[in-house]
Every structure is written in structure tokens, then in C-alpha cells.
Amino acid sequence: MDALRPNDPARIGGHRLLGRLGAGGMGVVYLGRTDAGALAALKVILPEYAGDEAFRTRFRREAEAARRVDSPWAVPVTGADTESESPWLATEFVPGPTLSEVVARCGPLPARSVQVLGRLLSRALTAVHGAGLVHRDVKPGNVLLAADGPRLIDFGIARAAGATALTATGLVVGTPGFLPPEQATGDAAGAGPAGDVFSLGCLLAYAVTGRPPFGSGAVDALLYRTVHDAPDLGGIDDPGLRALLTDCLAKDPAARPAAADLDTRITEDVPGDGASADWLPEDVVRLIAERSAAMLALPDIDATVSEPSAGPAPARRRFLALAAGGAVALGAGTFAAVQLMGDDGSDGRSGGAPAGRRWIIGVHADLTGARKAAGRAQERGVRLAVDRFNSRTDKPFTLTVKVLDDRGDPARSVRVAEEFARDRDVLAVIGPTGDKATTAALPAYDEAALPLLTVSSLQIAYPRRVNAAFFQASPSYAALSVPIVSRLLLRPDVERLGVLIDRSGGEPAYQVGYTANLMTSSLTTGTTHPRVVPAGTSDLGPVIADLLAHRSDALLYAGDTAGAARAARALAATPFKGPRMAQHDVMGPEFLERAGEAAEGWEFVTPFTDAGAGAAAGAADFAAAHRKRFGAAPAAWSAEAYDVAGLVAQEVAALVTSATKRGAAPTGSPSPTSSADGRPARAALVAAITTSTYEGVSRTYAFDEERQLLVGRDAHLHRVEGGRYRYLGPAPQPKS
Incomplete structure (x- = not known):
């Protein structure tokens, strides 16, 4: 959560604002607290868009749609004013992480967790469809995880089944990789409840494998695969779950089960009132607990007041x-x-x-x-x-x-x-x-x-x-992902980057691996196959084998020095000859000693130069x-x-x-x-x-004058040659 800015309001609709949860091109989401002490997430539309009647109509529709959904597994609306000068919508605040964050940080979920997730989200969609609505954007980023179960959020593009869309014909509505073929072709009007089931199938496949079933990369190629190719369900060993996902991902909407049918088809028990979070792995429960503690341990400060002066308010200093x-x-x-x-x-x-x-x-x-x-x-x-x-x-x-x-x-x-x-x-x-x-x-x-x-x-x-x-x-780690991806993928012999995120490397490993995975589709036409392993994983051989089995022709290891050496030795035992790289944190004499001959050829993009060899x-x-x-x-x-x-x-x-x-x-x-x-x-x-x-x-x-960040992504390239690190010069950057 970020601090409030001087021009942010102190209160909205009976909520005292505590901070900013996020912001987009159309509005800001605040964390607020009612006078009774309840927390809420408030979406507030920016004034420049509030005057656009078409936009206000869409926002009014969102509020009306969300109010009609009654399910414990969909975040409820707690208040709204769609007619005010700055329209706003308040929902119950859920401090848990999104499913996309959980998979990126903790790795794929076990089959039982995914079955529980599917059963509860099918109940949420049953309520959505029962209210005469289609969500149209079921994806990992729109599912929050709490100890007692998931919550479906964001009805921003939901609409009544059969209603006229406010978007232009041919516009793809939803998120590529998690939308049905009927939406991928731009036929937004033809998207019905069966489309949400298809998206749920994509979401569950992502949760259990760590990757979207139709891959990633360029949007046009992704939409083509969604319409024409079979989903990639490799690695799903549970036969019942695999069959369920196959049915959900049928190309023909009429062949897919209804959301209500999924609830009865999935027999896995779900958490009851007061139940523990044993349906989730321990590291996910810990992440949920940490996020809840961080977001709910709010300072007991006076009401926020807009300060015209440049100096900090006393309340801010206490914070x-x-x-x-x-x-x-x-x-x-x-x-x-x-x-x-x-x-x-x-x-x-x-x-x-x-x-x-x-x-x-x-x-x-x-x-x-x-x-x-x-x-x-x-x-x-x-x-x-x-x-x-x-x-x-x-x-x-x-x-x-x-x-x-x-x-x-x-x-x-x-x-x-x-x-x-x-x-x-x-x-x-x-x-x-x-x-x-x-x-x-x-x-x-x-x-x-x-x-x-x-x-x-x-x-x-x-x-x-x-x-x-x-x-x-x-x-930053994120900025370094640009030369990392450029070095590994901007070459004719590489199409898929295998990303191994080893949690032993802590937050730096997550940031390096996650941003490289994210930036690949933005910078190149290539795809990724990410894998996350728990801290302390001693045998990386099976993970390396999985990366190669999924046609990875370049590899990135993000973790600690010991793990990098294990990955190098495991890779050396395979026929793989493609480019391989580890994050710069592992670059030192210990990696050379532990990896031995297997270190040869590994590369590193570093934020530091070799001044002895530099030409500057x-x-x-x-x-x-x-x-x-x-x-x-x-x-x-x-x-x-x-x-x-x-x-x-x-x-x-x-x-x-x-x-x-x-x-x-x-x-x-x-x-x-x-x-x-x-x-x-x-x-x-x-x-x-x-x-x-x-x-x-x-x-x-x-x-940068606003955030004091270094301008530019200049970095340097090193490679292990002859048992020592050799400086190769500036790291490559994309041409545009």
C-alpha cells in the first residue's frame, strides 16, 4: 500500500482513506475504513473520465452488476455512488495475494488445492450467471486467495447476457491467454456463461502447471492458438482433474459443462466455517498470513488532511x-x-x-x-x-x-x-x-x-x-530483465526461455525471474516456460528435465549461488547446448568452485562493470x-x-x-x-x-526527477571461460 498524496481526499462516502492500493489510467483504488472499523477497497473514477457519459454508464453498469452477485466466493459491494462528481464503488477488502502472485512466488499448486479452488470459483460463477451476468475476465489476477477460500473480483467488463456491448465490434474484450475462442475472435456479443467456464479452465490449468494452457508471447499468436490449438495440459497427473480441464477447454461452447455442474462434479471437500487453510500448501498460507499482517497492521493516525505545503504533515512523520x-x-x-x-x-x-x-x-x-x-x-x-x-x-x-x-x-x-x-x-x-x-x-x-x-x-x-x-x-532487478531477455531471446535459434525461480534466492530471485518471464512477451516474439521450486530443493535435475521437455532452448536461473551450481551440474548432464544465464548475485568464486567444469559457458548480465577491462x-x-x-x-x-x-x-x-x-x-x-x-x-x-x-x-x-530512479538500463555482460569470468562488454538492449 502506498501513502496518500497531498491532493487525495481524506474521506469518501463515509470511509476514512488510509492509503492507495493501486492506480490505473481511469481511476484510483484506495484502502478505506468505515466509522464502524470495517475495511473496504474503494475504486474512484478520475474527474476527467467522470464527465464522459459513456464511461459513467459503464461504471454504473459495473456497480449494478456487482450488487446482484450474492456469493461468499465473490467480493461483495459494500457501497457506491455512481452519480457523484467523482463516482466510486466500495467492496469488501481482502488482504490476500492474487492467484497470479501466488503461482509466481510459490510455484504451481497441488491437485487438491486446484480442485478446491475450482469448486469454490464455480460457485462464484454460478452466482454471477444466476444474476443474469457474464464476468468475461476470469483470470489469475482477478482471484484473491484467503485462508478460507478464494474471492472472485473485478466486474469491470461484466455485462448482462445478451446485452449490447459498449465496445466496438471486433474489439477483444478480456485477457489473452484466459479468454474463450468466441472472445478471442472479437465476437464479444457471442460470449456467454460458457465463456467464463472456458476461462476458469485456463485459470485452473495455470494454477496446477504454472503456465497458461495456450502459452504466452505475441498477442496475435496467442489468440490464434486459443482458437485453433489444443491446450497444453502436460504435467497434470491427476486423471480426474485433467478430464475436467479438457471438458472446460472445449472449443465448442455447447460442449462445456455449466458452472453449477462443476460444483457437483468436483468432489474435493471445501473449507467450512472456521476451517483451517489446510487446502493450501504451507508456503502459500505463510504468504497469505504475511500479506494480511502487513496490510492490516495499519498505524493509528489522525484523519488524513490535504496539506498544501511541500513539507510532511506531522501524522506522516509519525507514520x-x-x-x-x-x-x-x-x-x-x-x-x-x-x-x-x-x-x-x-x-x-x-x-x-x-x-x-x-x-x-x-x-x-x-x-x-x-x-x-x-x-x-x-x-x-x-x-x-x-x-x-x-x-x-x-x-x-x-x-x-x-x-x-x-x-x-x-x-x-x-x-x-x-x-x-x-x-x-x-x-x-x-x-x-x-x-x-x-x-x-x-x-x-x-x-x-x-x-x-x-x-x-x-x-x-x-x-x-x-x-x-x-x-x-x-x-533495478526489473530493469535488468530487459538486457537479460534481449541476450537470451533475440537470436534466431531461441524461441522459448525456460525460467527457473529458486526461492532459496529470496526476493531478488523472485524479482529477476518474474520480470524476465513477464518481459519476454513484451520484448520478443518468444515464449517462456517458468518453474518455481521451494527453498532448499537439493535435486534440480527433474526441474531442468521439465524445462527441456517443454522445448526450452535458453535457460535463466534465478536463485542463490549453491542452487546455481546445482542447476549448472544438472544441465551439464543433458545434451543441452543452448545459452544459459544466472542472475548476477551468484557471480563469484563460490559458483566456479561448486559448479566446476559445469560453470563453463554460463553468462551473467550485471549492473556493475569491469573497470579494468572497460573502454569508458x-x-x-x-x-x-x-x-x-x-x-x-x-x-x-x-x-x-x-x-x-x-x-x-x-x-x-x-x-x-x-x-x-x-x-x-x-x-x-x-x-x-x-x-x-x-x-x-x-x-x-x-x-x-x-x-x-x-x-x-x-x-x-x-x-528521473519524479522518483529519483536511474535513467537507462545500461548493464554489462560476463561469461565463464576457462574457469574464470571474462568481461564481454555492454549487455545488449532492444532496438526499440
Whole structure:
């Protein structure tokens, strides 16, 4: 859930709004709470569409349709006002994940779970059809899972059977891959209740196999297969379930069973009142519990009020403090473990530096934990950037480095952030090293408006910030999926990408594998065959065999180092000779040691360069300086940290020079952009970095001004050759 924006309303139709659940081109969905304490999801139409009578008619129809459906397995409407200036519709709030998310994160469901799912959703559709409606968009994204059963949602394109559609003739209504042949041909008027049964069959096949029964890829090809090809039901061992799905997926609508018939045909017991969630696998139940806890543990704050000022409202500041939870409490008191480390044991200040203004660039890193190699490389990169700046004869101030070790521990990361935030001479911080440490530290940095630039935390999303002082100076896992897919599929000998998501790799593995699977159809004409395995799976041979049996001619492994080595050894035991790739997190000496000869030929798309081999301007000078000072070639992430520290130094120098040219404020009188001693204000530095462009050793740095994300998806390609990693150069990008 995202925070409310300043122009969002505080209340709608007797609901106090708590946050944003999502937004689309036509409206916003809010989480609201009634005065009685009940939670609801409120869909609110944007004003620019509310004036469109045809659109308002469609929304009015949606509300009327949803009100007529009476089933415990369809989310009920709890309120609506279709005639107000901003029409809205409220439904009961279900905090569980969608079926599509569950399959992507936890893998296919067992046959019993799918039978229970089918029986309960058939009851929901029976209620829909009994109300004289056709849903027309039954798909995994429109099914929420709760402990007591599924919920069918979104009646946005439902209409009365036989009614005239508001869409143009020939327009495909629904979601390709989960719609019946009669809808795939564009005959929306011919879609009846039997079409929903076909879509349910697609949904259940997806739930039990992890893939749509008519594949994926280009929409035209997908629609053609839906109309002409038999469904892919390979891997469904339960004969009763397979027969059921075959009947549901009949091309002839008249040959399909009715939704009510499915309820009696499926004999699997369903959860009763107060029943446990034993119909679902343990990892799915855990995901549902985590999602419920996260969404329902809402802060007890005052009613939201629109604030015209740019500063955060007090209630929002209290929310940020609560968001840090117990981690903030652990940071109380003195942080005794602060380390100020120069490479020679000093604090990094040069004895020959001129007297005068001396300010600090902080390094927030994991120096002794699981990612200590990356943390140490980043520390060295920052030190070289500061050395370079201080060697200037015209420097308007002197920089020094302050390094704090969070050991990769999120609780300790909070204390490190608080220590940096309290030090008024710290202008900006480079780090943290890992995703969890970054997420934990963000509230403290945001409250202080202290610029934070990370080069190795690559999450797709982070907690909402108020002061926008956080810069993700590296492509995210999602952005990296573009060069990954381009490298693996934009070649004449590859048509299907096998994606192995190993949950041992945690959230990074899920984000890499899921986005690569998702982007394949957007970037190429190829298809995917995804498989998700539980954490701790020791034998990946059967999974590799399944990927190859489904005609995968390129493979992507997303997981941890040990799993990557197991996948490499399993693949080496097969005749497969196609391209194979693992996510960059596993790239290190451990993979080479564990995989042995099987590592040969594996490739990696990385957000970091090899500065020693790079041809970028300044790369040779940087590598030489690194060898001279540290006695070794620069490691992964060192060049990136060097670059962002150089960017910070550039922008600070520009602010100081600009202030000097304008004329310094009277002694002791701070300006809006600097303190009394000339030190740039943190907020001014944030604004300068946001609009900056910097030519670095590893890439050109520029940021999206709205979300402070790195512009561009520049990445690098490496391959194992002769038992070592070889840098191949920039990773390929699509032409358009």
C-alpha cells in the first residue's frame, strides 16, 4: 500500500482513506475504513473520465452488476455512488495475494488445492450467471486467495447476457491467454456463461502447471492458438482433474459443462466455517498470513488532511517512525560500534589538506557480513573519488570519508543511518550495500533529508519517502530483465526461455525471474516456460528435465549461488547446448568452485562493470589508481561507488561556487541553500543531484526527477571461460 498524496481526499462516502492500493489510467483504488472499523477497497473514477457519459454508464453498469452477485466466493459491494462528481464503488477488502502472485512466488499448486479452488470459483460463477451476468475476465489476477477460500473480483467488463456491448465490434474484450475462442475472435456479443467456464479452465490449468494452457508471447499468436490449438495440459497427473480441464477447454461452447455442474462434479471437500487453510500448501498460507499482517497492521493516525505545503504533515512523520518498527527501537542510545576507518587506520583526512571547510561523504556498507566483498569495494571506490577531488588545486573545500559498517544487519543499518543523520558535516551517504539494509535505513535518511545513493540495492520498489532524498543509482532487478531477455531471446535459434525461480534466492530471485518471464512477451516474439521450486530443493535435475521437455532452448536461473551450481551440474548432464544465464548475485568464486567444469559457458548480465577491462573514458586511470593505492584491480561495484561519490562532489562544488558568485550571506546567517559556514543545505543538494548529469567510468548518471530512479538500463555482460569470468562488454538492449 502506498501513502496518500497531498491532493487525495481524506474521506469518501463515509470511509476514512488510509492509503492507495493501486492506480490505473481511469481511476484510483484506495484502502478505506468505515466509522464502524470495517475495511473496504474503494475504486474512484478520475474527474476527467467522470464527465464522459459513456464511461459513467459503464461504471454504473459495473456497480449494478456487482450488487446482484450474492456469493461468499465473490467480493461483495459494500457501497457506491455512481452519480457523484467523482463516482466510486466500495467492496469488501481482502488482504490476500492474487492467484497470479501466488503461482509466481510459490510455484504451481497441488491437485487438491486446484480442485478446491475450482469448486469454490464455480460457485462464484454460478452466482454471477444466476444474476443474469457474464464476468468475461476470469483470470489469475482477478482471484484473491484467503485462508478460507478464494474471492472472485473485478466486474469491470461484466455485462448482462445478451446485452449490447459498449465496445466496438471486433474489439477483444478480456485477457489473452484466459479468454474463450468466441472472445478471442472479437465476437464479444457471442460470449456467454460458457465463456467464463472456458476461462476458469485456463485459470485452473495455470494454477496446477504454472503456465497458461495456450502459452504466452505475441498477442496475435496467442489468440490464434486459443482458437485453433489444443491446450497444453502436460504435467497434470491427476486423471480426474485433467478430464475436467479438457471438458472446460472445449472449443465448442455447447460442449462445456455449466458452472453449477462443476460444483457437483468436483468432489474435493471445501473449507467450512472456521476451517483451517489446510487446502493450501504451507508456503502459500505463510504468504497469505504475511500479506494480511502487513496490510492490516495499519498505524493509528489522525484523519488524513490535504496539506498544501511541500513539507510532511506531522501524522506522516509519525507514520514513518512507526514504519521502522522495532528496528528504530533497537537504535536507541549511543551507537558504540561506529567505525571511522581510513585504509591506513586514520579517519581518511589528508595531513597536507589546506585548513578551512572540511565536509564528509559517508559510506554506509556491509564490511563484515555476507556482502562484505561488495561493501569493501564500494568503500575503496569512494575513497578514490575523494582523493581525486582533494587533489584539485582549485577545490573550494576539502572532503573526507566516514565509513560505518552495518554488517548486513537491518537493525544495525537503522543505527548507522541515525548516526550519519545526526552528523551535520555529512553531506551525502553512499550505500547501503544490500536490499534489506537499505529498506530498514530509508526512514532515518528521509527524515533528515540526507541524500542517499545506493549502487547495489536493486529492489523494484521501496517504502514511500517524503523528502525524496534517496537515489537508486543502478538499474533495478526489473530493469535488468530487459538486457537479460534481449541476450537470451533475440537470436534466431531461441524461441522459448525456460525460467527457473529458486526461492532459496529470496526476493531478488523472485524479482529477476518474474520480470524476465513477464518481459519476454513484451520484448520478443518468444515464449517462456517458468518453474518455481521451494527453498532448499537439493535435486534440480527433474526441474531442468521439465524445462527441456517443454522445448526450452535458453535457460535463466534465478536463485542463490549453491542452487546455481546445482542447476549448472544438472544441465551439464543433458545434451543441452543452448545459452544459459544466472542472475548476477551468484557471480563469484563460490559458483566456479561448486559448479566446476559445469560453470563453463554460463553468462551473467550485471549492473556493475569491469573497470579494468572497460573502454569508458577514465576507466584506465581509475583502474591504475586503484592498483596503486590498494594493490589490486578494482572489484565489482568499486567503479560505481567511485562514480556516485564523484557526482556528489561535483554537485557540492557547483553549489558552493554558485553561492560564492552570488555573494555569501552575512556571517552566521544561513541561506535557503547553505548554512552559515557555507555548507550546502541537504535539501539543496538533493535538488541538484536530481537534475544532474554525470559522465562516470561505469555509465552516464541521470535520474528521473519524479522518483529519483536511474535513467537507462545500461548493464554489462560476463561469461565463464576457462574457469574464470571474462568481461564481454555492454549487455545488449532492444532496438526499440
